[in-house]
Amino acid sequence: MREVRVRFAPSPTGALHIGGVRTALYNYLLARKHGGTMILRIEDTDQTRYVPGAEEYILESLAWAGIQIDEGVSKGGPHAPYRQSERKEIYKKYAQKLIDEGKAYYAFDTEQELEAMRERLKNAGSSDQQYSSSTRTSMSNSLTLSDSEVKQKIAAGTPYVIRLKVPANEEVRLQDLIRGEVVVNSSQVDDKVLMKSDGMPTYHLANVVDDYLMKISHVIRGEEWLPSAPLHVLLYKFFGWEKEMPQFAHLPLLLKADGNGKLSKRDADKAGFPIFPLNWTDPKSKEFSTGFRENGYLPEALLNFLAFLGWNPGTEQEIFSMKDLTAAFSLERIGKAGAKFDIHKAQWYNQQYLRAKSDEELARYLLTSLEKEKIQCTPEKAAKICSVMKERITFPKDFWEQGKFFFQAPVVFDEQVVAKKWNEDVVRFLSAFASELKALTQVDAASAKASVDKTSQVTSIPSGKVMQALRVAITGGASGPDLMATIEIIGKDEAINRITFALENIKVKVA
RNA sequence: GGUCCGUUCGUCUAGGGGUUAGGACACCAGAUUUUCAUUCUGGUAACACGGGUUCGAUUCCCGUACGGACUACCA
Numbered sequence: 009m010r011e012v013r014v015r016f017a018p019s020p021t022g023a024l025h026i027g028g029v030r031t032a033l034y035n036y037l038l039a040r041k042h043g044g045t046m047i048l049r050i051e052d053t054d055q056t057r058y059v060p061g062a063e064e065y066i067l068e069s070l071a072w073a074g075i076q077i078d079e080g081v082s083k084g085g086p087h088a089p090y091r092q093s094e095r096k097e098i099y100k101k102y103a104q105k106l107i108d109e110g111k112a113y114y115a116f117d118t119e120q121e122l123e124a125m126r127e128r129l130k131n132a133g134s135s136d137q138q139y140s141s142s143t144r145t146s147m148s149n150s151l152t153l154s155d156s157e158v159k160q161k162i163a164a165g166t167p168y169v170i171r172l173k174v175p176a177n178e179e180v181r182l183q184d185l186i187r188g189e190v191v192v193n194s195s196q197v198d199d200k201v202l203m204k205s206d207g208m209p210t211y212h213l214a215n216v217v218d219d220y221l222m223k224i225s226h227v228i229r230g231e232e233w234l235p236s237a238p239l240h241v242l243l244y245k246f247f248g249w250e251k252e253m254p255q256f257a258h259l260p261l262l263l264k265a266d267g268n269g270k271l272s273k274r275d276a277d278k279a280g281f282p283i284f285p286l287n288w289t290d291p292k293s294k295e296f297s298t299g300f301r302e303n304g305y306l307p308e309a310l311l312n313f314l315a316f317l318g319w320n321p322g323t324e325q326e327i328f329s330m331k332d333l334t335a336a337f338s339l340e341r342i343g344k345a346g347a348k349f350d351i352h353k354a355q356w357y358n359q360q361y362l363r364a365k366s367d368e369e370l371a372r373y374l375l376t377s378l379e380k381e382k383i384q385c386t387p388e389k390a391a392k393i394c395s396v397m398k399e400r401i402t403f404p405k406d407f408w409e410q411g412k413f414f415f416q417a418p419v420v421f422d423e424q425v426v427a428k429k430w431n432e433d434v435v436r437f438l439s440a441f442a443s444e445l446k447a448l449t450q451v452d453a454a455s456a457k458a459s460v461d462k463t464s465q466v467t468s469i470p471s472g473k474v475m476q477a478l479r480v481a482i483t484g485g486a487s488g489p490d491l492m493a494t495i496e497i498i499g500k501d502e503a504i505n506r507i508t509f510a511l512e513n514i515k516v517k518v519a
Numbered sequence: 520g521g522u523c524c525g526u527u528c529g530u531c532u533a534g535g536g537g538u539u540a541g542g543a544c545a546c547c548a549g550a551u552u553u554u555c556a557u558u559c560u561g562g563u564a565a566c567a568c569g570g571g572u573u574c575g576a577u578u579c580c581c582g583u584a585c586g587g588a589c590u591a592c593c594a
Contacts, residue, residue: 263586268587346586489555
C-alpha cells in the first residue's frame with residue numbers, strides 16, 4: 009500500500025458543519041491507522057463566499073475535537089501553500105496545459121447567453137440543459153471562434169472561462185472504496201468550468217491538481233461529491249495522472265433525525281441541539297449558533313458518537329477512545345446508507361464519558377460553574393458532591409444546575425411533595441430529628457441515618473413516611489442524590505438550619 | 520425531469536442462501552432504593568414491495584416504490 013496521505017479540505021464559508029467533523033475524523037483515523045499524514049487544505053476559491061473567521065473556526069474546531077493536522081494551513085509542510093487562493097498560478101499553469109493539448113477550451117458566453125441556451129433546450133424538450141459536446145458547437149468559445157477572434161477577445165479583456173472538453177460518449181469508471189464500481193457515461197458529464205472569469209479555479213480543477221501535487225492517496229469526502237467524481241477521474245486521465253490517482257471513498261450523508269433529508273441547521277435548531285462544534289456568530293448576519301462544546305459535549309464522546317454514524321467495528325463494543333477508533337477503523341466497514349442524527353445517542357455517550365472520569369476531574373467542572381456564581385468551595389467538597397451526583401448527570405453544567413442546593417438553602421419548596429407529604433407527623437418527626445442532630449458533634453451519612461432510625465423509633469413514625477418531606481426541607485426538591493450523603497456534605501449546622509426554616513415556613517395542610 | 524447513490528427494530532447498526540435475525544440508544548414493565556437517577560431483570564419492535572435464481576432467500580439478480588445527492592463561473 010502506498011503511503012497514506014489524506015486531506016480534509018473545507019471551504020471557509022462559515023462554521024464547520026458536524027458532518028464535516030465526521031469527514032475529518034474518518035480521514036484522520038485512516039491516516040493514524042496507517043502511520044500516514046493528515047493534511048488540512050483550505051478551499052477558498054470562491055471569493056464571494058469567503059467568511060472572515062471561518063478558517064480560524066475550522067482550526068479551533070479540529071483542535072478541540074482532537075483531530076491533529078500533520079501538514080497544512082497553520083502548520084506548513086512540503087507542499088505549501090495550503091490555501092488554494094494562494095495557489096492561483098499553479099492552477100493557471102495546468103489549465104493552460106489542457107488548453108494547449110486541446111483538452112480544454114476558452115468560453116466567452118455571458119450569463120445571459122448561457123441562460124438563453126438552457127431555456128432553448130428546455131423548450132425543445134431536452135432532458136438536460138448542459139454545456140456539453142452537443143451544445144458547445146453553438147456557443148461562443150474557442151472551438152467555434154477562429155484563433156484570431158479568440159486572441160482578439162482575450163486581448164480586449166473580454167471575460168472568459170476555461171472549460172473542460174469532455175468526450176462525447178465514453179464510459180468513465182471509478183472504483184469507490186465504499187460503493188464499489190461506479191460507471192457513468194461521459195455524456196452525462198458537462199463541460200465543467202475549470203477556471204472562472206476571475207482567474208480562480210473551480211473546485212474540480214483545484215482539487216484534482218492539489219491532490220496530485222500533494223500526493224494524496226485517499227480522497228474521503230461526502231457523498232454529495234459522487235456525481236462529480238467521474239469528472240475528476242476524467243481530469244486525472246487528461247493530465248496523465250491515472251497512476252497517481254487517489255482512491256475514492258464517498259461517505260454516506262448525515263440525515264436529519266425525523267423525516268428525511270440532509271441534516272441542516274434548521275432541523276437542529278428545531279430539535280434544540282447544536283450542529284456546529286463550537287459557538288459561532290455569523291459576521292454578516294450576526295446570527296448566533298450554539299456549539300457542541302459550549303453545550304457541554306465532551307469531544308471524545310462526540311467523536312465516538314460521530315464515528316459510529318456510518319461506521320462500526322463489527323463487534324459489540326460501543327465505547328471507543330480515539331486510540332481504540334484508530335486501531336479498529338477501516339474504510340471497508342463504512343456503510344452505504346445515510347445515517348440519521350439522533351441526539352439521544354450523543355447524550356448517552358456524553359454520560360458514559362462523564363461517568364468514567366474521576367471525582368477530581370469532575371470537580372473542576374463544578375468549580376468552574378461555582379466561580380461564575382462567585383461561590384467559594386474547596387476542591388475536596390466539590391469532588392464529594394460530584395461523586396454523589398455523577399450517576400445522574402449528562403453534562404458538566406448539570407453538577408451545578410442540579411446541585412445548587414448544596415450551596416444555597418431552599419427558599420421555595422416543591423409544592424406537590426408538600427401538598428402530599430407534609431403533615432403533623434412530619435412536623436413532629438423533623439423537630440425530633442433536628443434535636444437528634446444537635447446532640448451530635450458531627451454528622452456524616454452514617455450518623456445521619458442512625459439519627460433517622462432513632463427518631464423513627466422515638467416518635468413511632470416510620471421513616472419512609474417522612475423521608476420525602478425531609479428531602480424537601482433539605483433540598484427544596486423532590487429528587488436528588490442520596491439524602492444522607494447530602495446532609496453529610498452540607499453539614500450538621502446547615503442541615504439543622506434548613507429543617508428549622510422549613511418547619512417555620514411550610515404550613516401544615518389542614519386535613 | 521435527467522444522472523448517480525441508497526433501503527434490516529422508532530434510531531445507530533451486526534449478520535448473511537437454511538439463524539429463535541444479534542447488540543446499543545430510546546421506549547415500556549418489574550426488582551432494588553427514602554425520592555429521582557443509577558444498577559439489575561424482562562419486554563415491545565425490523566429484513567420496503569413484486570418477480571426471478573434456488574430444495575430453500577432477508578441475504579444473489581431484475582424491476583417497482585420510497586428516500587437522498589447532484590444537475591452553478593458554490594464547494
